[in-house]
Amino acid sequence: MKKGLTITIAILMVALLWYFLIKPQDYQIRVKAKTFPGTINQSLKAWNSSLENASIVQLEDLNHLQQTITTGDSTHTYFWNINSINDSTSQLKVDVIDLDHSFKNKLSIPFTDTNFEKGSRKFVTNFMSYLNKHVKEFRVNILDEEKSPSTYCACVKHKTIQTKKASAMKDSYPFLNSVLVSNGLQLNGIPFIETIDWKIDKDSIAFNFCYPILKPDSLPYIKDIIYKELKGYKSLKAIYNGNYITSDRAWYALIDYAEKNKIKIETKPIEFFYNNPNMGGDALYWKTEVFMPIIDE
Incomplete structure (x- = not known):
């Protein structure tokens, strides 16, 4: 009986020490x-x-x-x-x-x-x-694997934090749209961003905001504009509906999906925007196609 009481007191003392x-x-x-x-x-x-x-x-x-x-x-x-x-x-x-x-x-x-x-x-x-x-305020629908589009494009570079991505796009949109047309370049699709670097721990991104164009025989020099070929990659695809300010919610959804399904991805999302936010309307009807490149082993 003494031994049992001693053990009980010892257990109680250990529990109290742990608790406090x-x-x-x-x-x-x-x-x-x-x-x-x-x-x-x-x-x-x-x-x-x-x-x-x-x-x-x-x-x-x-x-x-x-x-x-x-x-x-x-x-x-x-x-x-x-x-x-x-x-x-x-x-x-x-x-x-x-x-x-x-x-x-x-x-x-x-x-x-x-x-x-x-x-x-x-x-x-x-x-x-x-x-x-x-x-x-948003919806994300993951559509599994699909090859991202390939296109020739004209782009403006940006480096900012995620919450200001849409503001950077908005600032560049009228410039990019008007300057390309005024220089005789023919638009060939909807605008998109190509992520160059995403520091997830710092919520910062570097990206190209681009317009697809038909490549002419000679390209005009335009300050702050870069021309490039966007190559298509095997990717995880999602449809995001909502304000472009928070379209990165689809990025995280794709990361979560990739982790659960043991798919190796490169965290450099590409987004194609089907609506012009300047036209207003219910953001839940705005559509963004989001591609997250898959790393082939």
């Missing part, structure tokens, strides 16, 4: 989201930018982010861990820490629903409302 000194979070929240990890990642960053006294950093990959919120005498850190369950659903595990009041939180949480818990749940609920609204 080793357990990494003060509180954990789990919730499911009806979208894929990349959309959650980008939505978190966009939502964070709308908050006061908030900062966020991406950790080792898209699925792990650390957000810090300062309120009053407390600094709360939220560790967002995202796990893809299937093509349409992800699991979010949010670990919350208040370093200044961690011991007090851990002492109180088992016995009462603390203000810290209520505030943490409200914070995560606010983000989920933001995310759910955004998810209704």
Whole structure:
């Protein structure tokens, strides 16, 4: 009996030491989201930018982010861990820490629903409302494998962050369209972007914004315009419907699809745009074809 009591006390002591000194979070929240990890990642960053006294950093990959919120005498850190369950659903595990009041939180949480818990749940609920609204603003349909188009084209180079991709295109559109026509070049298709470099960890991209043209015998020199042949590649294809500002949601969907199906891809998406945003209308009816090149082994 003595031996059993000693073992019980030892186990209890180990459990208490782990709970108060080793357990990494003060509180954990789990919730499911009806979208894929990349959309959650980008939505978190966009939502964070709308908050006061908030900062966020991406950790080792898209699925792990650390957000810090300062309120009053407390600094709360939220560790967002995202796990893809299937093509349409992800699991979010949010670990919350208040370093200044961690011991007090851990002492109180088992016995009462603390203000810290209520505030943490409200914070995560606010983000989920933001995310759910955004998810209704676009659609992504993956069509499996297809060869991307080949064409000769005239392009303008850009280097920016993902959220400003559409703005860069919008700025270049009238210039590219008018200057090509005024120099006697015949347009031969819809505009597109060819991604040259995508730094996923920094949300930055370098790309060519291009118009297909019929190649003449001689090409006029036009400042800031480059001419090139776009080669077609075996690719994963998706159709994106929604505002071009967030067409990168299709990029993340294709990455998620490739990972699940063990397909090696080169993260240099190509997008063909079928609508002119300047004409307005419901963005859910705008169409973008998105190609992600497959790496042949």
